[in-house]
Structures are given as C-alpha cells and as structure tokens.
Amino acid sequence: MLAALVPPLTPLGDAVAALAGVATAAVLFATSRSGAAGDRPWRLLALAPLFPVLALAVGAVVQPETVLQQVVLRWLPTVPGYAVTVVALLHMAGRSGLRRTCSRTSLELALFGTAAVVVMQLLLVGPGNSWAGLTVGAQLVLGAAVAATGAVMAAALTVLGSVAAHRQGMAAVLLGGLVLLCLGRGTATSAALLGAPHLVAATRIAVVLGLALVVLARLRDAAASSSTGAASGRAVQLRSVLPQLALVAVVGVVVGPLAFGVRPTRVTLAGALLCVALSAAHRWVTAREDHQRGARLRSDEAYFRKLLQSTREAVLVLDRRLRVGWVSAALADLLGTTPAELAGRDLLTGGTARPGTVDPADAAALRRLLAGPAGAPGLLTLRVRTTDGGTRHLEASVADLRDEAAVGSVVLHCRDVTEREARERALAEVAYTDALTGLPNRAGWEAALAGTGAGHAVLLVDVRGLDDVREHAGRDTVTTVLVELGRRLRATTRGEEVVARTVGGTFGILAEGDADTAALLADRCLAVLEQPVTTPAGVFDLTADVGVVVAEDGLDVAGLTARAELAVAAARTSGRARATVWTPELGAAAARRDRLREDVAGAAARGELWLAFQPIVSMGEQRVTGVEALLRWRHPDLGEVPPREFVPVAERAGVIADLQRWALREATTTVAGLPAVDGVPLRLGVNISAAHVAARTLVDDVAGALRCSGLGPERLVLEITEATVRAAGTAVDGDIAALRLMGVHVALDDFGTGSSSLLHLTRLPIDVVKLDRAFVSRVDRDRDSRALCESMVTIGRALGLDVVAEGVETPAQLGVLRGLGVGFAQGFLLARPLPAADLAQVLRENAGALWPGLVGSSAGPAATLIAGETADSSVLREASGA
Template sequence: MRRRASAEWLLAVPVLTGAAGGVAPTVAAVLLLTTALVTAALMWTRGTRLDPGAPRRGVLRGWRLLAVAVVVGLAGAGVVALVDGRSARSPSDTVGQLASLPSVLLALVALLTLITRSQLRAGGARLLTETALFFSASVVLAQVLVVGPALAGQPLTGPGRLVLELICLLTAGVLSAVLVLVAVSSGARRVTGALLLLAATAWAGARGLAVVGEDLPRSVLPGWVVGAQLAGLVLLCLAALRDPGADAVAPPSRAAVRLSLAGQLLPHLVLVVAVLVYLGVPLTGSRPTPAAGVALLCCLALTAVHRAVAARDESRVGSRLRRSEAYFRSLVRSSSDAVLILDGDLRVSWAAPSLLPPGGAAALTGRPLADVVHPDDAQAVRGWLAADAPTGLRSFRLQDAAGDWRVLEAGVSDLRADDDVQGLVLQCRDVTARLDRELELSSLAYTDPLTGLPNRAAQQTALDALLAGLADPAAEDVALLLVEVHGLAAAGEHAGRDVVDVALVEIARRLRATVRAEDQVARIGAELFSVLAHGTGDEPDRVASRCLSVIDAPVTTEAGIVDLTAVVGLAPLTAGLTVDAAGDRAELAVRDARAAGVGSLRRYRAELTAARDRREQLRLDLVDARERGELGLVWQPIVALADHRVTGVEALLRWQHPLHGDVPPEEFLPLAERAGLLVDLQRWALHSATTAAASLPGHGLELKLGVNVSAEHLAAGTLVGDVASALRASGLSPERLVVEIAESALAGRDATDDVTALRLMGVRLALDDFGSGNSSLRGLGRLPVDIIKLDRALLSRVDRDPYTRAICEAVLSLGAALRVDVVAEGVETASQLGVLQALGCGYAQGFLLARPMGLSALEDLLESHDGLLWPGIVGRVGG
C-alpha cells in the first residue's frame, strides 16, 4: 500500500508542474528542483534498501549514481538559469549545454553498473549487434531531429557544436544502456528496465525540446520541457520502487515475455523510424547532417551483421536441440522401460519405438491413450489419467508391432506444469511374460479345476492378508460370506454328476458377475462358496442378497431345468481375528441361516442365538395370539388442515406379547405372512375396526375409517366378501370405510375386479405408502384410487430437500387435477406441517398431531375438543 501511495502522488507531479511552467517559470523551476531532490532521496534510499548488508555493490552504486545524476543535472540547470539568467534553450548556449554533461555521464555510468558482467557475456554477439544497431539509429534520430535543426537555425562552430554532438552521443548511449538492461535482466526486473527506458526517453525529449524549440512560443515551451523532465523523474521513481534487485528470481510472466520480445524488436523499429525521418527531411527543405548519413550507413551494415549473428545462433540452437533429441532417443531405446508422453488433452504426443502398434507411429500419435488400449481397460485408464494428480502404478493392455496385446505396468510423472514438457510422462514396463508365469503357477495351486474360481487355499491366503491389513485404521471394512447351495445332491441323483458340474460352473459364473472386482469369490467345498465382500455398513448384506437371488434363478442344462436354493452366513471381519476364528463365525452364521430356511441371510453377532430363539418363539405364539387376547387395535386421527378437524382415523394392528412386550408390526407381520396367518389377522382387524368405528362420535361429520389390506389378502380373492361381511355386521356405512392398499398390489391385473367391486359398493380406496419405494407419478392417473397417502419416508425431507418438496407439490397438483384427496402420513415436525400447508396439502396424520392411541383415548379426544385437533393437544388428553 505504501508503494502504491507513492506512485499515486508522483503521477500528479508532471501535470501540476507543466501548468506551473506555463504560468510562472520561477515557480516551475523551484518545483522541479524540489522534485529532483525528493526523487534523488528516494532512489538513494531504495538503493540502500536493496542491499542493507552491501554485498551487491553494483546495484547500490547504480541507484546512488542515478540519484547524484538527477541532482547534478537539474541543479546545474537551475544554477545556470538563476545566475546567468539563461535557460540553455538556445543551441548557442554552450555554458548551459556543458553544465548538463556531468549528469549525462553519471547516468550512463549508473546504468552500466546496474548490469553485471555475467549478464553481458550471456548476451553474446547478438546483444552487441542489437545494441549497436539501436545506438546508431538513435544517433540518426538525434542528428536529424536535434543537431540538424539546431545548425540550421544558428550555425555552431568549435566548442558549441562539439558539446552538442557529445550530448547527442551520450544520450544515445544512455538509451542503449537501458535497452541492454531490459534485454539481460530476469523477468522480474524487465518492468524496471522498461520504466527506465521511458524515463530516459522523456529526459531526451526534454533536452531536444530545449535545444530546437526556438520557434515555439515562450509561454508554451517551458511548460513542455519541465513537464517532460518531471515525467522522467516520476518514471525514475517508479523504476526504483519496482526494482526487485539483480538476483531476483521469479517465474516468467506474460508481461515479462512481452517486454523481452519488445526489447528485441525495438532496435529494428527505431531503425525504421530513423530511415523514414531521414528520407523525409528533404521534403521540409532541410538537409541531413553528414553524421546522420554515416550513422544510417552503420545501421544498414549492422542490420546485415545482426541477421548473420541471429542465423548463427539459430543454427547453434537447432544443432543443440538435434543432439539433445538424439541423446534422449538413444537413452529411451536402450532403456528396459518404454516411455509414453501424453499432452494436456491426454493424447499421445510421443511413444517409444517398442510401444508402436502395427500401424506405426501414425496409428498411435495424436490419439487419446484410452482409445488405443484394450477396450476393457479404457475406462480404468481414462479415470486414472483424468485425476488432478495421477499417481501409482496401473496396468493396461496395448498392441505391439505384431498385433498382440501386451500387458504394460505404468507409472506416471505429472509434468504438465513443466513448460518444456507440458504433459504426462508414463514409464511403461512389459509384464506380460511375468504375469503368464504367475498365472500358470497360481492356477495349479490356488484354483478350483472345475469352476476356475480360487480354492480354499487361495481363500485362506486372501483372508489372512485382509485380516492383517485391518490393523490399519484406514483399511476398508470386509465381511466373509459363506454361500451354501442346496439342491445339488437331488440333481445328481436324478440327472447325474455331469449335470451337477454344469450347475456348479454356472453358479460360479453368476457369483463372480454379481460381486465387485475387488471381492473374491472362492469355492471351498462341494456345495459351499465364499465371498470376501468389501464395503461399509450394510453393503455386504446387499451383496449377500444378490448372491441369493442369482442362485435362486433356474439353471438350464441338457437334462432340463435345475432349481437350486441357498443360504448365506455373513461374518464381519475385525482386527485381531485369526483365519480360523473368522471361518468359525461364518459357519455359525450360515448354520443360523440354514435353520431359518431357504433363501435366508444371517449376519454373525453375539446375540445370534437369542435373536433366533425370539423369532421362533414369536412365530409359534402368533398362531394363537388372537385367541389369547394379545392382538388389538390402536387408532391414529387424520386431520383436515383447513380447520384442524378430525375427519378420519386409521386402525393399526398391535401385538402385546406376554414375554416380549409390544411387538412392532414390522416384525410380526412378515412372520404372519410366512406362516400363512396374515389374511386371517387382517380379516379380524377389519371386523373389529368397523364395529368400533360405527359408534365413534363424528360431531356432524362422517368420520372415515382407514384399514390396511395387504397384497396377499387381495390375491386371496376374499377381500370383497370380507369387507361386505364386516360392513353388514357393524352397520358402518360403506362410504365411511377406506381400504388402504400398496401401489404394487393395485398394479396387478388380478386386483382389478376386486377393486372395482369395492368402489361400486361405495368403499373408498387409498393408495398407501406412496413415495416409500419405486412409486411413479406417471401411474397415478391410471390407478383406481380416491386417496393418495404420502409416506413418512418422503415427508421426512420435505422441509429441507427442494427435490422432495417438488415431488410433493407435483403429487398435490396431480391430486387436485384428478379430484383425489392427498393425506400426508407421518408428519412429525412443525416445519414439515408448515411446508405441507404452504403447498396446499388438505389432510395430515402423524406424531406431531397425535400418536396412535386406544379407543377410549380417541373417544375422549373427539368429545373433549369437538373433533378439533391441534399439534400437541394429544399430550393433554393422554392415550
């Protein structure tokens, strides 16, 4: 911020001083002298700060000499103007011109001290010719624009002309020295050189105006001269502030590259200007000086020399490049590892000869690597190379010159940030022969000869390695799955051993295709397979479920269809387990799965035996639970959100077990389904619910009753009769009954007749649990329903997930268009209720409004509050 502030006030100085020069020359002179002193002090201080320890004497001396040059030059001009009453405006003013010589000499010496000898040697002959060309062209311009007009206006002889010629030569030398500084400096210092070049140009322009400005009005010329001098001082200050030092190292920026290029072109541009000016002088009626002609001839000669030197340098660079490339190619050919270079777009820019395909370099160069590797490896290679910083070793297949696929193991060096390479370098090693040998040995010792899967020995080895790796906290979780296949013995008895072998090979193929690439599938027994499944949480459980599904599919053989089943035991692996202990846990789990029945999956845990005993006990107790009075109904109100009036209730089945307490329906209903008891339980719940609902107070409204019906009840073909019987026995109006059925049950053709009959009876039909699974908005218009119930799983995110909110809004809009009521089921928070009300949902039920309650609590709620229910009111009435 301090440097920027300095630059800001410096930029205002030339404007103010130029104005002052045109109004009050004495004031302008004083201001110029003051600014010169300030500028000199700044450069002196800057030179000291660049090297407080004074090891870089060249830099320190250069800036201090520039400071002295400024003070000497402008102070000398001021002294001449104040003492002699002259301003060195006239070319005949030899004293004034002579007073400026010391400052020019000091400036030239100062600039040369800013350049080190090593930098000059590095520039070589090309820098020398460019500098000489620029110097000669500058002399031409000085002769044509300054010396010529000065001699034409007032001929000079003797010391006066000598001083003027000497000043022009020294000025050209100063400009040339600055150009050398720009050319040899590092990228971080070229801006400083450019500012110095502008400062020197401004100073030279001021001197030229002072010499040849006789024809300009005296009220204008001083302002221009002083303004140019002040501009030079400002640029000197900026250069000093921007100078990072001779040893500064910085990556080349675009600005530095442009400055370097401009520095190379500047001598030729100045030459062009000099030639044009020289040729244009006769048009004005003047004649160029002989010195201008000599300097112009020197320029032309130096142009030819510069071209020759540049051609020689280019030839040397090309020769070095060819030698370097030949050296590199020789190293690559003799290396056991082949090199493959990819550009920024992952296209092959160069490949070692040993990697070239049958079509040669043309078939490989310029193409993405993922397009030339084996198709099975393309995706892996593309993902590997697309990473921000690809690392590690990867294997892929590439065709050789004979057209055979070779396996290459490649490591990568990311040199995209390297300006010389700008790509990825792959070091490739052919490992085809090694892999062939390893595969042959492995197939003998670690492969099941029938299925081609790893055998027990391979499984034990892999299991041991995984258990050892689990000691690392960052290791991925792994589970051991034992898949026990049932039905092979029966197939062998009926169709022979060959059919069993075919079935085993097919099962092995299916299992291998079902799991991920890193999951090992092994055959460790006659009817036993194992899977080492990677993944956290319930991912191994999902793998086990897929294994059960693929085995359950029929196997086609020449002898006919073979139906097989399986059970799976799952044992999570933990650090510290031995191979035997892990196998024992998996055996316990598979035994538990076998006891549970065909298609079972069991995960090992400490309470495995207790859990199994509980399920068995519940299944047995459920048979007579209704006769023992353990089954009952609870009621959950459904509220109209417009006036918060209870418009309906849903009857929910509950089981109060004498030993295990309240058994949730999601636990005992599947048991009832597997035991064939579900239809009977729902028939009983239907009769009990309609009888109780017939006597509920409605406060002038027909309170609706919702009863859940399963797909099994609908498929049994007794639903219409059961509903009709319940309505007759209870006296409940059919319009008050709502039968809630899942979408999957309604989609079947077998349900069409029963659903149509129910609706003809006046019973309303509700689509239950919409949004809990593979629900489809497209199918809503085709389903014969009167009510849609949004599932709690969908509503749980409606207040914080825009996507879920959009789905709910779409369902509500579709319901309004189809004249179908929408009930939000499972509303648990006030924010959910607020969002649903804002979306225009008409009805809601859930824990926020009321939890499921007994019949007496429901009657108290309806009587005490005239059928009105607000969030939290159920907490005051109990139940």
Template structure:
C-alpha cells in the first residue's frame, strides 16, 4: 500500500511539474510569435515608416504587458551617421547616437558601424534608449551576429534592461533584410541585413503572470526555478516556495522531497527548468506507518493475536476508504482534463503507438470541425491518411519519423478542409509513457495556420512576381536568366536576352492618365507571353519595360522571327477607355555568351540594342553590336548635356520664310529650334528632339520656343516690317499639357503679340492619338484668335469626319510627297488630293521641302497657296532673317539651288 501511495504522489508531482514546464514554454513561444509578427511587417512592406511601426507594434505591446519595448534597430555606417542624426532631429530635436559612459549615456565616439535604436514602442518611459548603439554592449553585439549566422531569431541570456523599470530581463532579436536579397548563406545574409527587430522582456513578470493565471502559484510546497545555461551572465528566477529541510521523523512518515528537471532551447538560448516539492505525506501514508508502529507496540505488550487481526482489519478498512476517495479525486481530475481537451479550440488527436500503423484512437470536436468529418469516420484512419499527399508530403514524413523514433516532433502538414480547400496545420507531437516507461500513445496538438501560411505565400509571390501584370519581376528574372545561362553553358546551346519597350507609352500616360497606362500594360503582358513558348520567360522590369529569355532559337534568324512574332502580336489594335489604339514595341537582342557572360551585362546590352531600335524608327528589332555601346554612351552624354542646355542659354531659333506662291512675298516664318553646344557645335534637331520627348524635357524647351518666337515676331513688327505670322511646332507632350491655353495667353500678354500673328503647328498623328482632347484644346486656342495648322499632313490616319471637326486654318503637305513630285505619280496624286480637300474645307495649303523650280511650278498649277524650302531660303539665324525682312520681304527662287 505504501508503494501505491508513493507512486500516486510521484505521478501527481510529475503532472504538476509538467504543467509548469508547459506554461514556461508557452510564455517564451508567445514572445517569439510577437517578434515574428513585427518582423513580417518589414518583410511585407520593405521600407516601414515610423507611423506604420507604431500602428502595428502598439497593439502587440499592449497585449503583452511584460514586454518592456518593441524595437527596430537600424544598421548605420559611420559615413551616414551625420545625415542619419540630422534626419532624426527633425522629429526628436535632441537625437544623437549614444553609448553607456561612466555617468550614464553619452554621445557615442566614432565607430565603423552602429546598431541604433531607431523605432520603439512604447515611447513614453523609454525615451532614454532612443539612439542607443547596442553594438557598444558586447552580449547584444554577439547576439546580433549569432542571429545573422543562423538567419533565425536569437535570444540573449539574462541581462540588465535600460527600459521602463530597469532590472534584469531578456532580449530576443530577429534580423531584417533588404527586400529581394538572396539569403543562401551567412555571408549573403550579412551583406543584405539592414538591422533587426527586437523585444525586451521582463522575464520574471511574464512568467509570474502566466503561472498566476494558471493558478499554480497558489499551490503550497512546490517551487519552480528558471535558470539560464551557458549565458554570459547566468541568472535564476524562483516562483513559489517550499518548506525548510525536513527532519528525519517527517521523512519516515512519508514527507519526502521530489525534483523534476527539463532543459529547453529558446531561439538559441538554453534554459534549465527545475521543479521541487517538499509536501508532507498523504493521510494514507501517515496512517499506514502509524498503524504499523502501533501494531508492533501492541504485539510486544499484549502479543494478542486477536487484537492484531482486529487492528489489521481496521487498517485495511481505513486504506480502502482512503483509496476510494483518491480514486474519486482521480476520476474527477480525469473528467476535468477530458472536458478541457474537448473544449479546446485547437485540434487534439490521440494516436495508438502500439498498433504498428499509428491508428487514430481519439479526436476532439475541434478536429472534427477542422476536417468536416465525424469522430467515427476519423477513428478508422491512420495518421498518414490525414495529409493530402500521404507519406510523400515532407511534413507527414517528419511526423512519421518522430513517432517511429519515439520522440517529440513538430511539422507543418497540408490537409483538405470542409470546403475542399487546402488548409495548413502546425502539428506538435508528444509521446505518452506508461508507468513502466513504454510509450503507448502519442498526443498530436493541431493548430490551424492556414491564414499565416497563405500570407507567407502571398509575400513570396509578391517578392517574385509583378503585382500589375503577374509576370516575373526583376528578382525572378535574374534567377531564371542565371539558371538558363548555366544550362546553355552546359549544352553549348545559344541563349537570347530581349529588352522590349512599348513605343509612346509615356504619351499614353500623359494624355489618357496613369490608370489607362496600367490597363494598357495588363493587356500587353498576356499578348507578349502567349506569343512565346511556355519554356521561355517574360518579365516586367519597370514601367513599360519587359525582358524576354529565349531558349529555343538556334540562330539570329530564328530569334529575330520569334521577336517579330511578339511585336506583331503587340501591334494588334486594342480598346482602351473606349478608344481603339495601336501600340507598337521596339526590341533589342543580346546573345549568350557572345554579348555577355552574366545576367547584368546581357540585359544592359539588350537595352542598348533596344534604344538603337527606337532610333531606327521604332517597331523594329536590333541585335546588339559592340559599336552600339559607344553610341549609347554618346546618347547618355547628350541627354546629360540636354538637361543643362536650357539653363545655360545654348538654344537658339532659326526662321524659315513661308512664301506666297502668287506674289513671292514672305507672309510668315516657321520657328525652328537649334542647339549650339559649346563643345559639340551645332547639334541637328534630329539628334536631340526625340531624346527631349522621351525624357520630358520637350515641355520646358517648347515653352521657351513659344515665348522666344512671340517676342521676336513682336520685335520685328515694332521695327516696322509689317504684319507677319510666326509658326511654332508643338510636341505631343506639350500639346497634352492641361494648362496649354493659359500658357499661350500668358505669352501673348507678355509679348504684346496679336493672337492672329501666332500659328500653332501640330502633327496629324498627334491630334489623332486622343482626337477628342485635341479638338477641345484646339478650340480653346482658336477662340483666342490663334491660327492652327496640321503639319506633315498625309502621313497620319485622320478621317474626313474628324478633319472637318478640327478648327484649323492650314494643311501642311509633308516634304516626303513634295520630294518626288515630278517623277512619282502616286506622290503627285496625293498632293492633288490634299489641295483639293483643303479647297473644299476652305483651308490654306502650304508645301514644305520645295527645292526645285519643277516642284514650284507643279504646286502653283495645282493652286497651292504657300511654300517653304531651300528653293527660296534655308532656315536663317535672327540677324539674317531680319535682313531679309528689311529688304522688302520679296524673295526670288534660287535657281542655282534648284
């Protein structure tokens, strides 16, 4: 009977100790989960602002009152220290990077690198640590290095805390890396780290609260010791109390000390948990010893056999009653545990470890709800039947290994839920021992982590794919290109990298808005992808820029055919905002290994070839040639110089006379832009106008042209040269500016020029890109009295229905039709048609590029109103143009030029 009582007391003590162990482990686990949640904020958002950090970390801090502070430490190199401190002083005027000195915190001396407290919650009461360099404290520096080496969270030993309340505590950190960085090894992680997230814990308060909430601190005679192992500064905490060492006579009556220990690891930090008990003997134990002593005494005194039997009978009856009460208490406890298991919100499974195939012996209602099946249906299954892919699933393999090796385990398993959708469960496996030490069951605790898993998958998808088009992004492109290069190098097969850019995409954004531009990209992306084999890769690298990886093309001809197929698919008409648009693309191709042996070089050379394709007329394919690099560098140099040309006064206007065919009089001038570079000399317009349009510089340059031409015309009129109309070309970007009419009105007011002395020229293709918006702007200018003309007429695609709605005064015949007027019947027919059309619409006609007398005679015979070209005059500088006006404004054809 004494053995039975001792075994029961031992079992009760082990149960009490295990409960305390679980509370401690759950306390550490909750703190780690809070830290991981804050770290996920940086993984998801990249550059987290202070306001976002406060909004996210504030509720976590309030939910965990023993968390002294939630912190973001930022790595700052010494070269950036002054700028970093200056930026933070805009928010905190006294901000500086500090370290611990003899008398408290002092300004940190110069060091190569600092790990600085940048964000923290709560701020009140923790102000002292803002800006503190934790690298100045060796244990925290070593903790940060350990976290980088493992790529996981790291926990310190017990250390003094500087936050609210001070005293000893625990710090757990988790590295924060640059978005998109490769984290394959410690060196890569060290290069990508930008800081860490950390929580400072009042460990004693955390464990005290959780143990008290569980009601175990109220149990007398049991104490829990929590001690750090292998820490730089070991420290122990004690929860609960027990009596002083017991005298021998109490031990004889069964009051014996009991001890249980367990070692756990928390984020790389080891802790030893010890539970001790010095409770007195249970009543049955005391009674058994007392009766034994009395029996011996009575035997010695009376030696009465009958009385001994009576005493024995009474002792047995007493023990039976005590055993009955103990069994009742055990039954009550068992029912309590059963109700707790059945009421748990998490699934619990009991597995028969002796069945050989791990049959399910019990499931609680929470797991029935999770699976959408009854307990009767689940009890017929094996553990392996719970996973979607059976034993082949990695998580299930870990579970089976743990049960086969008779040990605790942890795994994430994918299962089908009630609605058939995949759900993810985090499963903890714990073996259950019989009194003889044999494991007869396993307890599986199942936590539904589907939401967190899907969140992680979404973060991974966003890190690898473009959110707008669903194509691979730059990070995914680099991985696939490096993999393709490895295969190509091994097989000796060619590999082609294509840089593809949409033509005039910036104009779509400027005229129709960025929303329409996004719609255009969503429609263009599947066209590009569907024109390629499934084995090839399409990535969007930014804006309207795409990169293609072609693996199945044997030579340049095959690659060119494939890219041409992509461009043809792209050029199919598409409907955008109720309008039908035709969008083309320009492509550049670089070959591996001839044009580059790494991903960055291949993409760069493909982009160089793509820019050459744009210069060659767009909607074309160009293969990279080494000479293109020099041209690209020249283009970059020219772009840089162009950005400074306006501020340095390097632009000037030349003026080409517009001559009345009937009288030979100069009735107008077209203002033509010239760039006189101090080193390059006179730069021709065809070299920089397109570049100015691509970079957006054409808008301020066009405004300068408009103002300068208006002021010059007004100056000529005041000099007495008579009425004269000045024609100014406007680019698509300038014409699409919302305040264009106000700008023109301001220029007229400043210069004093009459509106009818100004003529605005726009190209036919420009007005047809967004015809309704163009018509509205033209009406605004026309209402002011400004003349309108359509330049390069005949090269666009305007319809008669639109043309009659345009409030224009002049149609300008493109020089391409005038050049072969005498020898090409098609060009002559086009010129005749344009002149006849203008007559029907009561518009004047001007032909540009007139260089021969034959061209002039033909145009005169057909009734053309005005001409301009080298036959009369080239574009003249201001002084020469003024000399022509001073001479009477009548010019004769230059027959020598003809």
C-alpha cells in the first residue's frame, strides 16, 4: 500500500515524503524485533514505505518528457509495495481465523474490495464521466491505482473486523492511516493525469499524516500485546456491521451525485449492484453459519445435559443468591426427593425441618468459604436432612464460578460419606475409650484437656493397693476392682465432668470450679475410694493419692499433665492418702530437680564433687579407727546440694554408679595419704549402691582404685545396704566373694531395717554390721529398742562381726551403747563429716583421740571442739548421713 504514484513535485515535497517513508520503515522494523508471532506482519509492512522512496529516486535520475511517462515511471516501482501491504494486512488478520470461515471471509473481501473500488473511483476520477477525456494509457494507470488502493482498503477493513477486541483500537488507527495514504497517493496521481497539478502538493500532507498514524498503530499494538484479551462479543458484532457499512457507503456514493444532477457512471452502477449482491450473499452465508453454530450449541447442550443427568455424580449448582439452580438426579435420589422439588430452593436458610436443608453450622461454614479469598481450598462436609428425617453427610468440593460470566454459579461436587463418618465415629469411640471401664482412655483424656482454660480443675487420682490385690487374688480381680472404682468416681462427679482412666490404676477428672471446689471433690473421691471393695475373691481396702491443678488460660495439655503429676507425687511422698494442690513452689522444686538431673552427670568433670569423711570411733580406745567417705556436691548456682536430694536424682538419671566410682577412687587416694593413729592405719568405708552392683563392674572398679591409690585392700570396707542385696539378687554374692578374696572387707549397712536381716548375716560373707539409726535414736529411753540392740550385739559377737552404731547424737545414747558392748560408733556427737584437711588435723592432735567430754573422756581440747556441740536431732541426722 504505502507505495503510490507521484506526479512531478517540488524537490521539497519529494524530500519530505521520502524522509517520512524511511522514518516509518525504520520505526516499524525497530519495534518488531522481539521475534513474537505478532511482530512478523509489522516487519513485512516495514518494507512498503521504501518502495515510494525508490520511485522518487528513479524519477530523480530519469527525466521523462511527458506527464504520462513521469506518472508511469513513478507507478511501476511502487506496485510491489501494494502487494506487500495487502499480504501483511491479511497476515495480521490471522490465517487461522480466515480458514475457519473461508467462504464468509472471501465474500467480505470481495464486498470490501468492490466497495473500495467504487468509492476510490469516485474520489480519484470524479462522479462524472471523466474517463472519456483520458488516453488509454492514463485510463490504465488510473484504473490500476483505483484497484490497488481498493485492495488495500479491503484488506484494512478485514483486519478491523477480525482482530481481537483488545487490538481493535490499533486496527482503527491503522485503517485511518491507510485511508489518508490511499487518498493522498491516489489523489496526487488523479490530479496529475486530470490536469490539476496544483493539488499535488496538498496531498503530501495526507501522506505524511497517514504514515504517522501507521507508526501510532504499531505503538498501540505493542502496548496491547502485554494484555491477553481474546476476541469478545464486541469484535464479533463489529465484523457483522462492517459489511453493512460498506454497502451503505456504496449506496451513498451512487445516490449522492444524483442530488446534484450528476448521473453515476456505468462502473459505479455496476459496482453498486455487485455490492448489493455480495451483501445479500454475505448475509445468507452469515445466517447459515449462525444457524449451524446454533444447532451445534443446542446439540452440545443436549449432549452435556443428558450426560449430567445420566451420571451418578451428586452435583449441586447454586446461583448468585445461593439458591438451587440445578441438581443432579443422583443427589436428589440420595436425599429422597426429585430435582424439580429442589430447584429454586434456598437450602442454606430454608429451615432445619425441610428435606434437603443443610445444617446451620455447615451452611455458615460454606458461606465463610465463599466469602474468603479466591482460590482457597474448597472442601468441607455438609450435613443435609433427608425426607425420612435422617441426615446425610456429604463431602462437597466447592468451585466458586460466580465471577465467570458464562457460569455465574457455585458448583458443589458431592460425595456421600455417611457410612465413612459412622465408621470414623465408631473407631474414635474405640480409640478414645477404655475397654475395661468404659471411661475415656489416655487419648480421650488428652482430647478433653485440649483447650481447657480458667474455670476448670484437673484431678489426678493414683490408687494404692492394686499390687496387693494382684498378688493375692489375680488380674481378674484387679479388673473387677478397677471397674468398681471407675463407677464410684463417675457417680461422685457431675454429669458434664469428665472421668477417665489414663493408665493402670490412675484416673483423671476434669471438673468445673475453683481450687476450693476441686479440693472438696478430691476429698469426696478419697472417701469413696477408701470404702472396701467386695469381690468374689474377698474384700479389699484401697487408698489413693490425689493431685489437684487449677487450669489457667494458655496452659496446654502437657503443662496441665506435668503439674498434676507433680501434685500427685507430692501427695504420695507424704506417706498417707491425701489430696495435694499444685503450687508454684512444687513447680519450682520440679524445676530444681530437672536442673539437678541435667547437671549431675558432669559434676565430677567440672570439679563440683568433693568428699567429707565422718570418723568412726572405737568405744574401747576412744579414738578414731576408721572413716566413712560421704559424697558431697557444691553446685555453682544452687550451692551445697544435700545427698538426700541429689542421690535419688542421680539414681533416676542412671549416673549413680559413675558418681560412686569417682568417690571410690578419690576416697582411697585421700585416705592412703592420711597419717596412721598409733601406728594403725585407718580403715575407709565407702557406700556401694544397687546400680553399681548391677553394672557388674564393682570388682574391677575396686581393684583399679586400690591399684592407683596404693591403699591396702584390708583397709577398705565396702558398705552395702539390705536394699542393695535384695535388688542385686544373687549377683551380689559372687562380687562379695571376689572382694573378700582380694582382702577387702564388707559391711552390711542400715542393719535392722529390712525383713530378712538375720538371713543376710548368715548368707553373706560380711565382716561388719552397722546398726541403723532407727534403733540408736531410742536406745537410751526405750526398753524395747535397747533390748533389740543388745540382742543384735550378741548375735554379731557370736558371728565374729564388728558392730558399729550409726547416728549417735546424744551422750546418753553413747553411754548406753558402750554399756551394751557396741565396739564402734559414729555420729554427730562424736564428729561431723569433715573435709580431708580437717580430718588430718584431728588425727595429728592427741593421736586421733576423739571422745565427748560429757561421757567421760581422756581426749584433749580438739576432741571437745569437734564433738562438744549439740543440735536438733533432724539436723544431726542430715549432717551425719549420706
């Protein structure tokens, strides 16, 4: 197109036209280098402005003699430009769209082309019979110009009617630019041939403006390419209107001149009649295509409707007001109704008594889902009422398509999960129910505790005595007892309160109320549990310990459980059936135990452990003959930690054997360096736990300690309690025998507290018996205690065993024990546990003499300083025992 015929012009007009063409070509090519499919027509169109520039160059070189020769010389080089423009425009319209409606597109091209030829013929030649005054050559040139510009206009109109809606603005601007170019180029050619050269200069303005509009159209197309809008209904309507507009334009060209008394030419009349025929054919083809398209749509609609009606999928479609727009037969059958009965109903607010109504809670959940962000997961369970009064559980996948203009509905794909829900409820009952008592189990208990806040209390009931029931009557009787206890607790609490059996003989109660209400409930529970339980195997008396925790907001299940276990442990430690309420002090004590449990393992490596030595005094010689090594822990943050606190922690942590192994090495090394008393080396007593014996490393540990320290084995006394003997079983017998063969002595510590002490005296190869402080504490004022001590001394003397009295705290006790013939004593009255340096000083002064002055002593001042103080008996016991 952008090529045209140019008659003789002034050099300035030629230069302006040439520069505008080159600039247009450069801009079109520069903006179409991305390689996208939409850039190819523009790159092809960029070649068209160069052909008129070529024609100007040829005209400047060759000087024709006549106007016709000049016009022909300018015309021939521009012919390819028209062809390139038409091809580029048809490519821009889209080959796929042209192929789908080939017959309709052909008619449109023919109609647009004929209308353009008629209009351009009128504009270029005039309404009269101006052809008669032209030569044959001029007629051919002018006719070719009319045909070329008409073809370009037809292609431009095709582009406007076929491009997508978001590109129609570009197509309109492009059409305007092409109209100006066709008019400018064609009018210049016509003016030159018809003898009006004064009009040629004015046509160059139209050419430059047309080129500018082409550039603007390219820029708009580049901006519109970022959007992905497809051809909409607006584009379809425009394509339908354009043929009618072309026909109107042709009729106007024919009728308009008649108003001025000018008869149209035969060419104009023939073109008008052809346009009418083409318009009629186009209308017929369009109607046929619409009919075929409508038939296909009706067929597709019937196909999919039958397909949906025949499917067993339960589908529900709600309109924009969330009323039933369509429901599948499968869903209607599921609810016991028909699609016609459900159509148009509001299932979400239709009342709970009507069939097909959704449960209000589920309806609210559906509304919240639809009000949420687009694209949110749309899967929820709806409980829908059926015609028989039952309820169906439907798992619905929700697709909100209200924003889709073609749908405008909410589609729910439903699946009947009623049986699955029933199975899950049955499984939940099994998973959360104790099969023995019918109460909630631990899982059910934790589920009940979840979300518990202020205004509630948790009771943990730990039943005592079930082991005796199992031992005497068997497991079946224990089952009977647990069922009865669960029934009593359930009857004691209110209906809405939760009673669960968490594990074994432990029950949990979740009650409403404050601490006072919970304490009263705990007392009632203790009262009903302490009532005798009658079984076929007999009557059993049980007790219980109760831990009470008042719930707080923000306290999770683990926190509640931990507090309840601390409270019940505190109640159990008290030694009698009682209820204990959790307090912050219990929590602080638990935190302290946790800290000790974490730190005790590395205490020796960090240098926090040390040994205290308590002297053992000979009654006859009134001097120190041995010491007992006692383990001490000086924590860097908690200070001195008493043995009665950290030893049980170490046992539970599994490190007590390591601590005693360290104590054995340190004690043997220290005592090996202490001075002898009157030439007699001190004996060393070291406590051995059941864990150390169970580790089966005792013999090797003792041998290693003796070897490293150089202490004689005859100076070492390993103190083993009756509890250790019972816990270790027969394993302790072999270790004791091996130690005796090494020369190490063995003492039976805390003698008299167990149920089989005399048996141990005869079964085990021991050398020393240490009387427990339970006998010694009352020996001076209780005749029975004194008689028992005397008998034990007699037994020990008969078996050739040394007897040591532990925990001597008063002069009266010491005097009675001396009178009974006890050979050795230790306790706070004689000396507190001492560091190694202080013990060495005691041994150096007065040759180790150590005796209280109040009993009658030949000892010196040092002994009085060490043993002459008295204190409360509980303090004495704490200081003197490990």
